[in-house]
Amino acid sequence: xxxxxxxxxxxxxxxxxxxxxxxxxxxxxxxxxxxxxxxxxxxxxxxxxxxxxxxxxxxxxxxxxxxxxxxxxxxxxxxxxxxxxxxxxxxxxxxxxxxxxxxxxxxxxxxxxxxxxxxxxxxxxxxxxxxxxxxxxxxxxxxxxxxxxxxxxxxxxxxxxxxxxxxxxxxxxxxxxxxxxxxxxxxxxxxxxxxxxxxxxxxxxxxxxxxxxxxxxxxxxxxxxxxxxxxxxxxxxxxxxxxxxxxxxxxxxxxxxxxxxxxxxxxxxxxxxxxxxxxxxxxxxxxxxxxxxxxxxxxxxxxxxxxxxxxxxxxxxxxxxxxxxxxxx
Amino acid sequence: xxxxxxxxxxxxxxxxxxxxxxxxxxxxxxxxxxxxxxxxxxxxxxxxxxxxxxxxxxxxxxxxxxxxxxxxxxxxxxxxxxxxxxxxxxxxxxxxxxxxxxxxxxxxxxxxxxxxxxxxxxxxxxxxxxxxxxxxxxxxxxxxxxxxxxxxxxxxxxxxxxxxxxxxxxxxxxxxxxxxxxxxxxxxxxxxxxxxxxxxxxxxxxxxxxxxxxxxxxxxxxxxxxxxxxxxxxxxxxxxxxxxxxxxxxxxxxxxxxxxxxxxxxxxxxxxxxxxxxxxxxxxxxxxxxxxxxxxxxxxxxxxxxxxxxxxxxxxxxxxxxxxx
Numbered sequence: 001x002x003x004x005x006x007x008x009x010x011x012x013x014x015x016x017x018x019x020x021x022x023x024x025x026x027x028x029x030x031x032x033x034x035x036x037x038x039x040x041x042x043x044x045x046x047x048x049x050x051x052x053x054x055x056x057x058x059x060x061x062x063x064x065x066x067x068x069x070x071x072x073x074x075x076x077x078x079x080x081x082x083x084x085x086x087x088x089x090x091x092x093x094x095x096x097x098x099x100x101x102x103x104x105x106x107x108x109x110x111x112x113x114x115x116x117x118x119x120x121x122x123x124x125x126x127x128x129x130x131x132x133x134x135x136x137x138x139x140x141x142x143x144x145x146x147x148x149x150x151x152x153x154x155x156x157x158x159x160x161x162x163x164x165x166x167x168x169x170x171x172x173x174x175x176x177x178x179x180x181x182x183x184x185x186x187x188x189x190x191x192x193x194x195x196x197x198x199x200x201x202x203x204x205x206x207x208x209x210x211x212x213x214x215x216x217x218x219x220x221x222x223x224x225x226x227x228x229x230x231x232x233x234x235x236x237x238x239x240x241x242x243x244x245x246x247x248x249x250x251x252x253x254x255x256x257x258x259x260x261x262x263x264x265x266x267x268x269x270x271x272x273x274x275x276x277x278x279x280x281x282x283x284x285x286x287x288x289x290x291x292x293x294x295x296x297x298x299x300x301x302x303x304x305x306x307x308x309x310x311x312x313x314x315x316x317x318x319x320x321x322x323x324x325x326x327x328x329x
Numbered sequence: 330x331x332x333x334x335x336x337x338x339x340x341x342x343x344x345x346x347x348x349x350x351x352x353x354x355x356x357x358x359x360x361x362x363x364x365x366x367x368x369x370x371x372x373x374x375x376x377x378x379x380x381x382x383x384x385x386x387x388x389x390x391x392x393x394x395x396x397x398x399x400x401x402x403x404x405x406x407x408x409x410x411x412x413x414x415x416x417x418x419x420x421x422x423x424x425x426x427x428x429x430x431x432x433x434x435x436x437x438x439x440x441x442x443x444x445x446x447x448x449x450x451x452x453x454x455x456x457x458x459x460x461x462x463x464x465x466x467x468x469x470x471x472x473x474x475x476x477x478x479x480x481x482x483x484x485x486x487x488x489x490x491x492x493x494x495x496x497x498x499x500x501x502x503x504x505x506x507x508x509x510x511x512x513x514x515x516x517x518x519x520x521x522x523x524x525x526x527x528x529x530x531x532x533x534x535x536x537x538x539x540x541x542x543x544x545x546x547x548x549x550x551x552x553x554x555x556x557x558x559x560x561x562x563x564x565x566x567x568x569x570x571x572x573x574x575x576x577x578x579x580x581x582x583x584x585x586x587x588x589x590x591x592x593x594x595x596x597x598x599x600x601x602x603x604x605x606x607x608x609x610x611x612x613x614x615x616x617x618x619x620x621x622x623x624x625x626x627x628x629x630x631x632x633x634x635x636x637x638x639x640x641x642x643x644x645x646x647x648x649x650x651x652x653x654x
Contacts, residue, residue, distance in 0.1 A: 043515040043516070043517060043518075044486075044515055159604045160379070161604055162604070189378040189379055189542060190378075190542060190543070190544070190583065190586045190587055190588075191378060191582065191583065191586045191600070191601045192378075192604070193586070193588070194585075194586040194588070194596075194600040194601070195600055195601070195602065197588070198600055216515060216516060217516075217588065218516070218590040219587065219588030219589055219590045220588050221590075222588065222589060222590045222591055222592040222594075223588045223589070223592075223595075223596070225592075242592045243592045243593060246590070246591060246592050246593075247593075256517060257516060257517060258590070260516055260517050260519070260520040261516055261520070261545070261590055262520070262523070262545045262546055262548070262549035263545060263590070264544070264545050264548060264572060264584075264587065264589075266549065268548060268549055268550075268551070268552075268568055268569065269527060269549070269550065269552075271524050271527065272520035272523055272524055272549070273520065274517065274520045274521045274524060275517035275520075275521075276521070278485045278487065278488070278518070279485075
């Protein structure tokens with residue numbers, strides 16, 4: 001039996017809107033093995049961030065609801081934990097790194113105060129002095145030069161990369177066992193992105209935490225993840241170990257994604273492969289294959305109404321078995 | 330081929346105000362001595378990290394910024410200090426596509442108003458002509474003419490960028506400055522927009538100044554690529570050449586930092602540390618040598634660093650610490 005830190009079973013998350021209830025995540029299941037990195041990839045609106053917020057129980061209130069499913073973290077079903085109970089888990093055992101540190105950090109508080117707050121809230125044995133010391137240590141660990149000076153600075157005084165390091169410091173302050181990183185490097189330059197990804201993998205080796213990395217960048221996935229989940233329109237279409245997924249993509253959507261990125265070794269000024277059209281709107285999502293309309297392959301009415309099941313077609317490789325989008329050789 | 334646009338030793342320094350009287354106490358050297366040219370029908374890619382001055386350079390080209398010194402020639406005409414009256418007709422030939430179409434399209438105007446506006450500004454055609462042109466343009470960028478009566482928020486990001494492109498090509502321009510045109514888009518949509526831009530270039534003979542930070546995208550669309558660091562061009566060469574044979578340490582570092590979508594390849598080289606220094610107080614010597622603590626950094630202090638042609642069409646900075654000779 002693999003040692004899974006997180007097990008999600010058939011998660012369904014919906015939002016109340018003026019036009020009725022919209023299902024953003026529709027029956028998602030996956031596991032994260034302890035100490036590994038799971039990548040979640042997909043286009044904007046595919047439900048990857050909502051999945052993350054569901055795990056953290058940070059869905060916008062009052063419109064966001066988890067309608068069904070289980071989120072088992074170290075054996076505890078988070079969907080059943082009362083709000084007070086989540087305060088103790090969130091930040092201490094599971095923490096989150098957001099995309100844009102400028103909006104996730106509080107602009108009117110000094111960096112150091114925001115980090116030491118984590119210690120003061122969760123660690124009753126720590127006084128202000130001890131929290132200061134611990135904050136300096138963690139700032140140093142994430143590679144912020146002269147942490148004593150940075151401690152007293154405001155977020156706007158730091159560069160984008162430094163701010164993201166400060167966010168990582170805050171997320172890792174209490175040595176959580178699971179970190180959810182939602183597009184942690186999307187707002188950064190490619191050089192700084194490389195620094196941050198390196199930092200995260202070094203810290204993972206040192207602290208042994210598990211990571212769920214949400215991104216739309218397949219390059220980032222290839223470089224950092226052990227296993228990958230590909231999401232499309234609220235559902236998982238494919239899931240596999242990273243090398244297997246890149247070597248042997250089985251679903252039409254995964255193939256489309258992999259082929260549409262321009263490559264450095266590709267021929268210049270040639271037409272790129274595209275996935276035509278757009279993701280269907282949440283309010284008129286088909287029950288059946290949701291990629292059908294964009295796949296360029298004619299789907300029958302039945303295929304568009306009957307939900308394709310996710311099946312394990314080879315060890316560890318799962319694919320949504322729409323008869324048109326997945327055609328085994 | 331002839332030169333459509335030529336920039337000579339362009340500088341754009343913004344005053345930094347301070348003190349009680351808000352006098353200029355310092356200057357931010359966003360663009361600091363850039364020379365380059367774009368030929369007809371060509372795409373010049375411009376890459377660099379944020380804060381290196383690439384957007385400012387793009388705005389100087391279409392004169393949305395007034396350069397501090399240097400020269401901008403468009404079709405042989407010096408437009409560096411051209412008055413508003415002389416620049417207006419030239420703007421028909423130079424257009425701009427912005428990064429975030431949600432912000433660069435007026436949300437209170439219908440798509441028709443947005444695309445029609447260039448014709449109204451330049452007093453072209455009757456109402457019926459304009460109507461027809463808008464429909465044609467929408468079709469050209471892959472939208473249905475029915476889109477004309479809708480508002481920008483009713484469209485997805487990729488469709489909005491198509492509207493921005495339709496507006497930019499409305500007057501049959503010669504040069505389009507594209508400032509990060511696809512960085513806000515998803516990969517599947519990004520490739521649609523890039524294909525559209527390549528098609529339009531072929532059909533209309535457009536020249537692009539393509540500003541982006543994604544080197545794979547830049548390589549795909551460009552004929553030549555210029556690499557910018559802290560207000561200066563450090564390397565400029567043919568797109569294939571610069572990727573196969575980068576000479577400047579910064580170009581090499583940028584290329585190595587790109588995550589490769591292939592899990593069997595692992596990064597071999599050490600990654601570039603630190604950030605771009607402040608353009609207000611740049612280091613004394615070479616700005617990049619200072620960042621990476623190049624062993625020969627001291628040689629660059631006090632030197633005037635320019636750019637020289639080391640092979641036909643391959644220009645690289647004369648910095649002693651970043652380029653091996």
